[in-house]
Amino acid sequence: MRTRLLVTAVLLTLALAPLARAPVQAQSACGPTYTVVEGDTLFSIARRCGLTVNQILAVNPGLSNPNRILVGQRLFLPPGAPIVTPLPPVGPTLYVVRLGDTLFSIARLFGTTVNAILARNPGIIDPNYIQVGQTILIPEPGFIPPTPTPFPPTIVPAVALLPASGPPGTAVQVVGTRFPPNVPVSVALGRSAAELSVVATVASDVQGLASAVIVIPAGARAPERWIVLLSTVTAPPVSAAALFTVLGPPFPPTPAPSLTPTRSATPIPVPTLTPAPGAIQVQVYAIALGAGDLGCGDALVALPRNVLPTRAPLFAALEELLALGPTIRERPDLYNALGQSDLTVEGVTLIGSTAIVRLSGRLQIGGVCDAPRVRAQLERAVLQFTAVQQVEVLVNGRGLSEVLGGQG
16 A cells, blocks of 8 residues: 555656746746836846846836936836856956937946046046947946046136336236136226126136236225235135226226328227216227228228126127127228128127237128228227237138228
């Protein structure tokens, strides 16, 4: 009897053995469900879990938009390939960016950080923008990126004023040195720190030089010391200041400097307007036909304009000139050679005593006589400021002589 029971047990075991050895479908590498975290995409989840995007979509019919998943959202995962644990890299690894990758998902895939990847890949300018097919160097385990120093703390910017003193209305060349290169720099002016207002915005060059021309307001009084503050617009701000000393009793604004009479400029004086309180007076220039020795026998006539002290005076003078139009309302007898043009002042850069004026738009002249008129009107608008000795005008990036066809 015992032998019969033993034989029966053996037969039963053999019968059930195929069932025990039946293939069991492996679960995905991430388990039956997955909770979305920041930086995830369906593509990155599918790749991490050994699946495809279509497999995930098949078991999540409520997922209407495969390009939009939310942090904390729970996804069902179908059975997938067996879990394969890759060997940890012993050094830096090259990785080719695939569709759906982000720096965050790549960093998590390799157990590192976004800052570490950026430190190993200085060519990545925007951490939010990587391209499919781009090769990225993955840092070795334990790599700690160096702490970035945006600007050496030992380098202190400085501001120089030329001149550093004078009466109200003095045009002052402001030169800032040792600023961060290629950043916007605001120029503020005021009697005190509480009264500072921005009068110009310039850009530092590759050597950290920022330069502008400002005018001390007519309302300044001796012996006041006005603050000129240069400060970067970017964060953290880098700033430096200098003081301008107001001399003597109140004076009207400094008149436009006179040029040595030449064939290209013989201004005709006109009555000076009385500036409004707090305003700055600048000059624009029009043409008196047949009244001098400019070009085809013409002359320049100065027209005063009052501008707000919050505007950079040199920039404002050019804008006022370009806004004159074909007919000058207060002097219909004068001619504007720029009246048919449509130009905009893009910027003014002062390098030493040379002003580089950048204009954009359409320059239209009426003939060979207009070429010297246009040049004289533009150059005199800039040369009225004492800090400027030479002018270079660019129109759409080309020199004025080239645009005028050598006629000016």
